[in-house]
Amino acid sequence: MALPNLLRLIYRNIRVNTDPGSLIILVGLPALYLVFFGFGFQSLAGGSGSGSYIDYLTPGIMSFQAVMAGTVGGSMLWADRRYGMLAQLLVGPFTRLQYLLGIMFTSVLFALGGAAMMMGMAFALVEVPALSALNVLVMFAIITLGAIFFGSLMLLIAALVKSNNAYNSVQILVIFVVNFASTVFYPLSSSLPVALRYLFLINPLTYIANAVRGAFTGTLSASEGIQVAVLAVETVVVLFLATRAYLRSDVSLE
Numbered sequence: 001m002a003l004p005n006l007l008r009l010i011y012r013n014i015r016v017n018t019d020p021g022s023l024i025i026l027v028g029l030p031a032l033y034l035v036f037f038g039f040g041f042q043s044l045a046g047g048s049g050s051g052s053y054i055d056y057l058t059p060g061i062m063s064f065q066a067v068m069a070g071t072v073g074g075s076m077l078w079a080d081r082r083y084g085m086l087a088q089l090l091v092g093p094f095t096r097l098q099y100l101l102g103i104m105f106t107s108v109l110f111a112l113g114g115a116a117m118m119m120g121m122a123f124a125l126v127e128v129p130a131l132s133a134l135n136v137l138v139m140f141a142i143i144t145l146g147a148i149f150f151g152s153l154m155l156l157i158a159a160l161v162k163s164n165n166a167y168n169s170v171q172i173l174v175i176f177v178v179n180f181a182s183t184v185f186y187p188l189s190s191s192l193p194v195a196l197r198y199l200f201l202i203n204p205l206t207y208i209a210n211a212v213r214g215a216f217t218g219t220l221s222a223s224e225g226i227q228v229a230v231l232a233v234e235t236v237v238v239l240f241l242a243t244r245a246y247l248r249s250d251v252s253l254e
Contacts, residue, residue, distance in 0.1 A: 159242065
């Protein structure tokens with residue numbers, strides 16, 4: 001009975017997060033980045049077709065979906081605790097572990113779905129490099145790992161923060177910093193200030209974007225493989241901390 005219960009929770013989570021407002025944030029915002037930043041910055045740099053800026057941006061925006069999908073889990077936990085929905089679910093046939101797994105699987109599904117949509121948009125808008133089945137599999141495996149990391153991070157924040165305003169502020173700050181202090185939009189350059197370069201280097205989204213971009217262009221290197229290994233270790237640590245905080249948190253904030 002555990003698997004059907006988990007599937008019911010995943011279905012419930014998807015239903016809750018597929019309203020027009022949520023879809024605009026989860027999919028619409030990255031899509032706008034891809035279109036406006038892609039063509040806007042490309043017009044500054046010049047060039048079109050294969051090798052253009054949008055070829056660089058596409059795997060970055062696909063990687064960014066891991067961050068956006070990660071916000072789903074944290075937002076749901078916070079809202080469910082605030083409005084007493086978590087308490088009601090746990091009174092029924094669901095366990096705390098099933099609720100946690102339901103959130104994590106939902107984050108992964110949203111990340112993969114969003115990444116597939118961004119890749120489809122890129123193919124529809126411009127000429128992008130041909131992708132092998134293996135490269136696509138590698139990209140989605142890395143995005144899955146990233147979704148678990150950021151889903152765990154947002155879950156940890158949601159478990160610790162008891163104020164709606166505080167949670168929203170922290171979440172927006174995290175999204176802003178990890179997005180723009182990464183290689184999603186531009187490469188790491190020696191011309192950047194030292195503090196900003198270090199922020200790039202410790203940002204997990206940089207690891208995700210570099211590895212996804214390497215698979216996207218067929219140039220995945222050993223250094224990017226090491227970054228993925230570091231990301232995997234960080235994911236295990238953050239998931240462990242998030243699980244502990246979640247299991248110790250109150251089921252309701254009322």
